Amino acid sequence: MTATQETLKQTPLYSEHIGLNARIVPFGGWEMPVQYEGILAEYGHTRKAVTLFDTCHMGEFIVTGDCIANGLNEIVTMSIADMPVNSCRYGMMLNEHGGVIDDLIVFRQEKEKWFIVVNGATTAKDAAHFRKHLRQPEAFKDISASIGKIDVQGPLSLEILKKYVPGIGKLAYYTFAHFDLLGERVLISRTGYTGELGYEIYSSSRTVVPIWRELLKNKEVKPAGLGARDMLRLEAGYSLYGHELNEDITPLEAGLSKFTDFTKNFIGKEALLKQKESGPRRTLAGFISDTRRAPRQDQKIYAAGGEAIGLVTSGTFSPFRQKGIGLGFVLPGCAQKGATIYFAEDKNAAKITGKFFYQNDSLKKTTT
Amino acid sequence: MEVVDYNLYTKEHEWVNIEDGIATVGISDYAQEALGDITFVELPKAGDEVEQFEEFASVESVKAANDIFSPISGKVIEVNKNLDSDPGLINRSAYEKGWIAKIKISDPEETSNLMTAEEYLKFLESIG
Incomplete structure (x- = not known):
């Protein structure tokens, strides 16, 4: 079976995109909006106002327990044991050869509760890697199907979100908190993939449609698709898995050494140390x-x-x-x-x- | 999508408008819409000799790069310099401000290889 014959998955927002006349393309096993009114217009609106991106295709995992005891610390490249609760950190998970299985963000929800966000196209492979390497398999849960996610990005994102969640202004870059939004407790982080001030809203997959519709009622807010997202992330210098990162590329080669912590053990560390000696390819x-x-x-x-x-x-x-x-x-x-x-x-x-x-x-x- | 009746068209979605032996050439509204936002146009040079249906320019959009084929043989006498700084003119005005080049045609009989607006519309319907 080839990729095009596989059944593509749809996010809970799929019919919203159709209603907004989006052009839909296959992306990492999903049917996703590549553009609505036009890539340059959506790019420009993100840089000067605020746009919404459907990122429901991304994967979300929960890992519970002490990160050193359960092995989570060794699955990811960055230091996490020192993370304050309510902060997030970017890093990667590697294979034994130091190649990147995926890049990800770890959120510390509680002292012993970790929320992990991975790429949509790699979610199943990533979940298998976690299950294999966590010392307590019951500590892992893939909650991707029950989570909806909308990225709210652009200089006016704070002003818009404040109308609904007044406390959001206190969020510093790469931190998060839980807020009430349209009657549901949601997680909002100050993170993004555009280089602009922005937020990512994690809700249940049921609430994501009302949140999307409500935010679009603001005249300053427009939807943006994958085309604009790629242009924005590339200008901001963010790597895209499958392009700047894959299982044959190491973080040293990809210019992401600062997201590796050599003071701890992690899968792939030995290979990276060898590469440090021999020099990257x-x-x-x-x-x-x-x-x-x-x-x-x-x-x-x-x-x-x-x-x-x-x-x-x-x-x-x-x-x-x-x-x-x-x-x-x-x-x-x-x-x-x-x-x-x-x-x-x-x-x-x-x-x-x-x-x-x-x-x-x-x-x-x-x-x- | 617009097909104006005063132009002739090619299967590669170029248009040409011939007046007094001078052909003004561009890409059709269908082509600009399929390409999406155009970000770069590689123009031919004035003085270039071009052959009918041979590559003579290229257009890049946010999605892809595409070769443009000359609808007619002749000598390029003028190019649309405005496209250097504002390639989006093709998106906004494919048949007027978004013209690409003017060509002094060498063989008027070549127009028999081109489609009328009516034929081009039928062609567009046939490719769905």
């Missing part, structure tokens, strides 16, 4: 095209001398830069900032800049 480079031409995934990257040095993993037109931008893996030593590279067969010139093409101070600022 490649390194992730961010680059800006000299023109509006966008690099595309799998195009080759060439050095000034004409030799092939890597491959594009993601590329888009950047409205912020008014140029094409891209990420790609190149040979070690070929990612110096300022260096000129060329992408695609027709050798379009680009400059290596680093991956943070867009940064907005409001993302992490203190709010009230």
Whole structure:
């Protein structure tokens, strides 16, 4: 059976998207909205106002117990034992070779209760990995099917959400709390995938439709699809699993070392230590095209001398830069900032800049 | 989706409008809608000799890059420079402000290889 013949899953918001005239595409086993009125318009609305993204396809797990005793600490790369309750932390889970099984966010709900958010397309594989490596299998629950999730992103996100949850202003970047919203207790975190001030609302899969509809009653709020989401995350320099991350790529190569904690044990650590000694096989480079031409995934990257040095993993037109931008893996030593590279067969010139093409101070600022 | 009756069309969704031996060329409203937001146009150069149905420009959208084929043979005499800074003109005005190039045609009989608006509409219906 090929991927296209498989039954694609629909989120609880599917009929909302149809009602909003969304263009639907298959994405990681799900039927998801790629755009509503247009990718550039939705991008622009997220950067200047506020948009909603249906992220119900993502996976959510609960792990209970002491993270050291139950083995959770060794499944994830980042330090979690020191996390305050009501904080979240980004990291990865690795295989024995140091390759990335998935990137994820761990939320500490209680001293011994962990809420873990993973990618939609990898949820089943991730759940199997947790079940295999947790010392107490009963400590694990996959609650993905019962959870609805909406991302509320953009500079006006706080103003809009305050109308419904007055206490939300106290949330600092990468923290969360529980709030009453439309009669249900929901979890809201100050996190996102756009580089803007923003929040993610985790509700029951039943309540997600009324929340979506209620938020869209505000004239400042519009829906945004996967097309805008990819453009926004790429400008902000966020990795996308399946592009900058996969089971053959290590966090050292992907430029995500700061989300690994070598003072503890974790699966894949030995392989990473070896790679630290031998040096990574490649390194992730961010680059800006000299023109509006966008690099595309799998195009080759060439050095000034004409030799092939890597491959594009993601590329888009950047409205912020008014140029094409891209990420790609190149040979070690070929990612110096300022260096000129060329992408695609027709050798379009680009400059290596680093991956943070867009940064907005409001993302992490203190709010009230 | 609009198909204006004063143009001729190709199966690759280019349009051409010929006046006094000069062909103005662009892509159809159907094409711009299928492409989505256009972010980059690689224009031909004035002076380029082009052949009918051969690649002479490319258009990139937020979704993909697409080659554009010349509907007619001849010499490029002018290109729409406004597309360099505002490629979205094609989305907003495919048949007017979003023209791509003007070509001095070398063989008027080539128009018999093109579709009238009526034929193009039928063609669009046939491809669903």
